[in-house]
Amino acid sequence: MGSDKPQNRLQVRIGGEAGQGLETVGQMLAKALTRSGYGVLTTQSAMSRIRGGHNYFSVYFGTEQPLAPGGQVDLLAAFTQETVEIHQDRVGERGLVLLGEDMDTQGMERSLQIPFSQLVEEKIVYNVLALGVLADLLKLDTEVIDSVVRDTLGSRHEELLENNLQALQKGREWLQSQSPDFQSLGTSEQKDRLTVSGSQAVALGALAAGVNFCSFYPMSPATSIAINLVGHAESAGVVVEQAEDEIAAVNMAIGATFCGAKSLVPTSGGGFALMGEGVSLAGMTETPLLIVLAQRPGPATGLPTRTEQGDLELALHSGHGEFPRAIIAPGNHEECFSLSGQALRLAERYQSPVILLVDQYLVDSIRSVPRFDIEALQDPVQPGSTEQGQEGYERFALTEDGISPRLIPGAGQDLVVADSDEHTPEGHITEDRRVRTQMVEKRLKKMEGLRSEVIAPSYQGPDEPDLLLVSWGSSQGVVQETAGMLHSESRQVATLHFSQVWPLVPEQFLECLQRAGSVISVESNATGQFAGLLRRETGFEISQQVLRYDGHPLTTDFILKKLEDSGLA
């Protein structure tokens, strides 16, 4: 049994085998709910296989936006008996289980058996039939759900769409004949919103910031970002190329950026581990490089389709030698959009590698968000004027702030010379120790600029809380919800969230840490990497940590339980 959850929320879980179309149903349901005015957050639990096994897709929604995955399940649509077995216990008292007529209810009273084979002929539409049942149980408008199915499947075959619409209708009608005892939510009126996955938001944010080149090697959960870009490659004018390996991917992006493209390289931990030398190359040649690192549990192949925040330290230190970088870790889908743009801008402005650190939970989950304000976007950072035509152009000129004028080869008469060896201001190899020293200092000086533009961590709650929960990246929402649940008259709880994890500017937050009664950090990894970083940068020790490392996203239940277990809540 999950813990109690707000009255104004419901969770639908669709479970079965890989290949049964669970994800499609879940996505359509999410979109329909958003269009119906609810706030939606989905999570998916998929095995690393294409057919079979046990996957599930959860749609959590409410009259207000849920910020974290739900606990208790209200509607379980079980496409396999295993689903019933595994999730039965999570279904709440007033919940309902939908299953096939031929399946075993295992004594559950509150269940509905759908006679799939009597209602439709083709197995392939069972999932949409179930969607019809769900939609009606949740009292969704016929038009809304129809339009979603149309929008989703419309681009494929006519016939297929027709079959699905019929199945949807059958599901709805059958449900109406049942009059089940299920209490849906009241209406909600949120308007003007999008239903996006984290990866869609990242890709769109990148496009909006001017990304026009993407080289990648497929790797879950990062592939979807490239797939999102390639889907718009023609209309948006993007070159997307699948590389022969990750090393090629990162080096291609560096070559493209050197020649004036705005590049993005999506990858996951193992692929990123292979890119370290390339990251160092970008640092040395001062070539902007934006890598989206979508984390999954390691080490090595680990759990390919699951989530973790285990690569922070690698992101911080990948690449040999010393050079500046920034690491941005969006806390939610809006930030996936806005901060992928910010990451690109930092890369371009500081001519350095920037890593956008997301994770499987964030990129795969779907959420309803307010329409992005694309009008308000800044113009892309442009390299310097490219028409100087003077003999003396120095790609690595020594400057006050360490940023040298960046021209693009082929844009004008100036010759642009870049070198992975230590180099003179003109870009040629040198071993001169004075020049070496200057160049090291020039590169590192860019950290100052990066520091001046850091996204300050966000603090929520009373000034001097009894308890301060610290989070970074994708756990923003779950930590905020948990804090909300813990907060009371007698126990003041606040949160401190970091959406940029490097560089850190202690003046922005150290006092918050010091003012709090006790400080607990929450991370999806086993060693508390961010807490370690905080201590390195501030000396402040967070000794109490809630850590999750089983591959599943943090939930309020999980955090509350851990806090209880260690006597902290």
Added chain:
Amino acid sequence: MGSDKPQNRLQVRIGGEAGQGLETVGQMLAKALTRSGYGVLTTQSAMSRIRGGHNYFSVYFGTEQPLAPGGQVDLLAAFTQETVEIHQDRVGERGLVLLGEDMDTQGMERSLQIPFSQLVEEKIVYNVLALGVLADLLKLDTEVIDSVVRDTLGSRHEELLENNLQALQKGREWLQSQSPDFQSLGTSEQKDRLTVSGSQAVALGALAAGVNFCSFYPMSPATSIAINLVGHAESAGVVVEQAEDEIAAVNMAIGATFCGAKSLVPTSGGGFALMGEGVSLAGMTETPLLIVLAQRPGPATGLPTRTEQGDLELALHSGHGEFPRAIIAPGNHEECFSLSGQALRLAERYQSPVILLVDQYLVDSIRSVPRFDIEALQDPVQPGSTEQGQEGYERFALTEDGISPRLIPGAGQDLVVADSDEHTPEGHITEDRRVRTQMVEKRLKKMEGLRSEVIAPSYQGPDEPDLLLVSWGSSQGVVQETAGMLHSESRQVATLHFSQVWPLVPEQFLECLQRAGSVISVESNATGQFAGLLRRETGFEISQQVLRYDGHPLTTDFILKKLEDSGLA
């Protein structure tokens, strides 16, 4: 002008172009000096080219062992005019410059022009002729220097040896005809010593510990370790294979170790950056992996033939995901020998990656050291008995200390199954969250064992010093010498040196840090990586740092000057 140096030391510097045989002369001189009872330390400054440019080789020796590169030069053997120009100012008042007859003395009074072409015919022996001159200036025994030339060149052609011995003789005779005003050192009687480079010591230590497999991809300054091993491959029974790239090198070693070899992989920063995924694989499959990371200045190609301690953080965090590791950083040549063995033992015992962190200065410098006590060496760690023959062998059995019995496939009937995905105790893929959690904890539990075996940092000096200098790895000697120079009645100076940099056990040293008046760390990098690590692990902030990052090794002069500049000395 270098700073003053002890009376009982001299520094010989041999400078010229790459390809003029400077290194050979330097090496022979070092060996002859060691055999003559002196303590020797050499350093080399070589450009990244094969012929031409300007290189130099310095032989610093004394009646006691110098622990750090010297400052002032006493004998400069200049093979090019450029050498005179560059090093003239470093020659002390009582020093002497040797140069060719056809070169310009540039007004130096204390110089000797050697009539090379009149003394010998072939240019190729000029260097050995100069060696003869040097040997005689330094009052080395004829037999000693002859024997060194014989031992060094004897394995090549007869004729070549003869020519060289003659040139040596000519040089000696010519010098005797000159009666120059040069004061050599008194005799020294140190016995039973070796003249070894850091890389020879590492390779020998590895052989002595049982290494029998080495896969590598050439990269300065690590190549010499492989070359040292391959030279003894046949007699010592080692398989040495040059891989197609670094990724292959690390994966081959993992495959070999899985099948019972004891492997070593030498590389440098850029190569190591490529090995990160392999390091993670070793962590996940719990395969022992010993990487010797010989640092050079980065980022990217950086300064290929120079030195730095800039890859500590990369060594600490390379590879995605979380798993245990150890990092050993020998402080001198004796430790290169003993700790490469210790590194292998830790890798084997904890079935984890271990990184031996050295640098160009340490591996290329030659030093006189007491004979290694190979009798006292421990037996190699052996994998478990391989004859269990029982069905239920679990490669990743859950144990108290996290260490599972390790059998070797093919050694017996048991089947050994290892997987880069998360796995069950038997080694098969699993996504079970309970097993995942157990496995993460099992792997990390090995950190406890690693912690219990940490080489404690060495503390030298008074208990409550005014000044404590903190060092790690190759800067041990220079920091000790500097402390010796700073120490006085009125200013108590101590040193704290780390030859193992991960894991750290604060109980072993935190008090030392806290007791000192001020603490200064000395590192060959630009960001103070070790100081950062110390703070992360202890909260103790070392705010005063002496950092060198121009590619040259730390010297007492450099440290003293930095301390002065910042008002610390």
Added chain:
Amino acid sequence: MVSSEDFGQFEPAWCPGCGNFSILKCVKEALAGKDIAPHEVLFVSGIGQAAKAPHYLKCNLFNGLHGRSLPVATGAHLANPELRVIAESGDGCNYGEGGNHFLAALRRNVNITLLVHDNQIYGLTKGQASPTTGLNHRTKAQPGGVKREPFHPLAIAVAMKAAFVARGFTGMQEQLVSLIQEAMNFPGFALVDILQPCVSFNHVNTLQWYKKRCASLDDSYDPTDWERAMSKSMEWGDSIPTGVIYKNEAATPFADHFPALSSGPLMHQKREMEVVAEIMESYA
């Protein structure tokens, strides 16, 4: 006598109808037919659907990183040339991420067998183009069709005069069993590229597609004729030859070149303390 059953029964995480099942079956039969017991063989695989195969087999197994089965297998073999090492992985693994190792393995002529499940697609990551995906084949990642010439593994292997080069097909199982056995018998690096339908992501190169085209080389074909083999290896169209394309009997297995291996597996070798002492003396 070892039988197929000795290699156990597992529940593969493959899609129903996947060609991998046939390969698994043929591998078992090939091993059983050669009377090789589970503990006498080490499988090394990468990551992908294909690379899971050895998990469904009782055997020694190192299931490593995507693209890296060959270097691991090479290391394993050089540590113990007495152990039979079989590398088994997908087309993406071996010819994509692992392309450089493929070239190196061909050059080294390590005495191992490489079984490539060639479904001409990245299966596990849901259907992007692999190096062997055909020209203009459309995928989600290549919506306009693949615009790179497909990689011809056999042509490259023959061009490098590899020791043993063969093509199998999951629809021709008897032949496949014997190709695997021949490959294992051959002293040197032996490649068997196995055409394998992927029912989920490759809707071009289906079982039917392959069936229509695959044809066994007949007895008159001489796999030791390099020029002939070179042309044969490029045949890919209405007819696709299966069988042994090329054999180079002159090639010496790589491990034979290492003196250290003349006295058997490294694990049984003692540390040579006298040699260590001798080397040390040379520094005195």
Added chain:
Amino acid sequence: MVSSEDFGQFEPAWCPGCGNFSILKCVKEALAGKDIAPHEVLFVSGIGQAAKAPHYLKCNLFNGLHGRSLPVATGAHLANPELRVIAESGDGCNYGEGGNHFLAALRRNVNITLLVHDNQIYGLTKGQASPTTGLNHRTKAQPGGVKREPFHPLAIAVAMKAAFVARGFTGMQEQLVSLIQEAMNFPGFALVDILQPCVSFNHVNTLQWYKKRCASLDDSYDPTDWERAMSKSMEWGDSIPTGVIYKNEAATPFADHFPALSSGPLMHQKREMEVVAEIMESYA
């Protein structure tokens, strides 16, 4: 008119007598002969002695990582197909560390020129075997001689039906200049493998050794005949053919496949805000 002098005079850090000097000279002549000014060309190199070459040339230059010149060059070309991109590096760089990129570049048919200074050795790192080092050639790292079959870059390129495949030799400079020019003229991936003596570390394949063997292909040779080219590409012995070994005029240059590039270099393209808005609408 551009002349050789326009590419400047630098002081190369190469050994006296090194074949690299000749290549540098020929590259300058080839560019001048084609009237290409320094700013119209981008050289991309890796790390090694060869890879330093573009530093001794006034030009746009990206001198990247060992083994990675081809991906950088590919990215550069895909960002701006109007810029002439020449990748220049050693045998170790291209066929060793960068082997996988070499295969991929051949398959992609990017319209760039690859000049490989093939001295059959790792020069900069002091003489270990490279992929093209001959069998049994002894080096410090291979004291018992190299035991891997040498890599035949031309054979692989021809086997992959690359667009343009040629061999030059530093001792045949007139031909080399025209090969470089032809390679640059050819629309597609053009490989010129250049035999280059390394006086410091390759004492087997010396200038004399090459001189004795290298012979220009005569006019009767038809480089469009694949089978012929395949055999030719393997010729390596008493006679070593130089010239254009193979041409595949059918291959389409890679950049032509990208709609995004039809309107010119990416740097001049505007962000498409309407498209962004449209995509966003599809999520509403």
